[in-house]
Amino acid sequence: MTVKGSDVLLIVVAILFPPAAAAFITGCSCDLLINILLTILGYIPGHLHAFWLIYKKMQAEERYGRGGYIYVGNGEYQPAYAQPGAVPPQPNYGTTGGGYVH
Secondary structure (H helix, E strand, O other): OOOOHHHHHHHHHHHHOHHHHHHHHHOOOHHHHHHHHHHHHOHHHHHHHHHHHHHHHHHHHHHHOOOOEEEEEOOEEEEOOOOOOOOOOOOOOOOOOOOOOO
16 A cells, blocks of 8 residues: 555644544545544544544545545545546536537
8 A cells, every 4th residue: 555645644634633634534524523523532532533534545545546436424435437447527627518629
């Protein structure tokens, strides 16, 4: 398992304030609330939960590729695209679809 710079940054954030790392990974979800409660109950349980979330994110990156996954909750990820190995759709950035040929 390779550790990237973003993972190291998440680990540093998790050491300083575990709920912030959980928020970066899961967004505003039940896991964030769980991490806040664990941190209030004891600083170490909050750390363990944040490190577990980071580990699950690293596994998802290894399995689905960088950005090829969606967080579905409870430390679980699913592929962002319907078929494994499928080419991701091109982003249109709010334009009309890019169907124009010059």
